[in-house]
Amino acid sequence: MTAVELNEAPLAHYARIEFGLFFEVGSFMEPIRGTLNGYLVAEHDGDPVGGVGWKPDPFGVPDVVWLIWGYLHPAKQRRGIGTVLFDELERHLAGLGARKFYLDVGNEKEKAGAVNFCEKRxxxxxxxxxxxxxxGEDFTIYAKELRPA
Incomplete structure (x- = not known):
């Protein structure tokens, strides 16, 4: 498995075609352009199997980053791909100077796998x-302090 950084056009294609996520190129990128934003896509044998996107803190804290979406194909879960993807993500963000990384797991009872994954990390x-x-749909915030690269 490799994690590759993509610009917005290939990412929108991956998200739409491979993951069933519908983003318009530019529409979801515009508010998050800058140093601490981007996307990584996990590829397995050359095929996209998942990805993550992040953006700077909406309140302007310079070294805080938020996960804005994440996806891993259900058939590829529990194979270490998410771990490799998050390892690369955290390393990349720390290298950019991010101090803290936040994400929303949604409803904890419905997303027990995501909660377990986060807590183990x-x-x-x-x-x-x-x-x-x-x-009935909560915003459950998990965070991690990132270590400088």
Whole structure:
């Protein structure tokens, strides 16, 4: 498995064709252009199997980054691909000077696998915004301090 950094056109293609995610090129990139933003796609035998995207903190904290989406094909889960992808992501962000990385796992009871994955990687639950996305769908915040590269 390799993690490759992509510009927005190939990423939108991967997201749309391979993962069923529908992003318009430019529409989701515009608000996050800058140093601490980007995307990594996991490839296995040359085929995309997952990816992550991140952006700078919306409040302007210079060394804080948020995961804005992540996906790993269900048939490829529990094979170490997510671990390799997050290893590369965290190394990349630390190399850019990011101090802290946040992500939303959604409803903890429904996303037990994501919670377990985060906790095994050293992420700590820092808060829950109840019914944030809509009634019954929480915004559960996990965070990790990144070590300088």
């Amino acid at each position: 050293g992420y700590v639950r820092e808060g829950v915004l109840k019914d944030y996305w809509r009634a």
